[in-house]
Amino acid sequence: MRESTVCEMVVMDRYSDLGAMTPEAFKISRASREFIARIVGDETLEDRIKQRCVMATGDPGIAESLRFVMDPVRAGFRALDEAVDIFVDIRMVEAGIVKKGHRSRIRTLIEMGEEMASMLGITRASAGVLAAKDELDGAVVVIGNAPTALLALCEIMERREAMPSLVIGIPVGFVRAAESKERLRNVKVPSISNVGTRGGTPLAVAAMNEIINMYHQGIR
Secondary structure, eight states: OOHHHHHHHTOOTTOOOTTOOSHHHHHHHHHHHHHHHHHHOSSSHHHHHHHHHHHHHTOTTHHHHEEEESOHHHHHHHHHHTTOOEEESSHHHHHHSOSSSOOOOEEEGGGGOHHHHHHHTOOHHHHHHHHTGGGOTTOEEEESSOHHHHHHHHHHHHTTSOOOSEEEEOOOSSSSHHHHHHHHHTSSSOEEEESSSOOOHHHHHHHHHHHHHHHHHTOO
């Protein structure tokens, strides 16, 4: 019997981890989740996202910084049902998102913006958002690194030029990261973000992967 099938057989009623490829990896992941659930709670879909983000960072304090706007988890389920494209800011985010349990393509914005970045003198990530503008309506956008990409996306949404079905915006940094996330929370779009300068690829990937895990588990 292949190891991934063994993992699937020991999934508890409320827990799965598509990223755990061996029985030992799954047991470690499950033990971590059970420990963290006692700290941050296990009542809501949002609690599941908080748990996964704490696991990704080793920092229980990150749970209190997370913000959820307009029922983003169920918005993510609907997006996965429709197999919409998932746009990410950088390759590291693309590498981290699980490729099974859903039918969506994962596309990297930074790779779409190189020519425009050279022309306009802006970051490749923000240029990628501008280059992909006509494809972002109804898509999922996951930004874990580049505040400039999130700010560009917010401007597009504020002008109603495109409205993604879900935005996970958790860029990290001391320059415009906190500002970009606050601006996202003021846009009427389902979103997951956090307060302050903390963030990064592990958090953004964790939030998206937990939505995929729950979707694969049949939670709606």
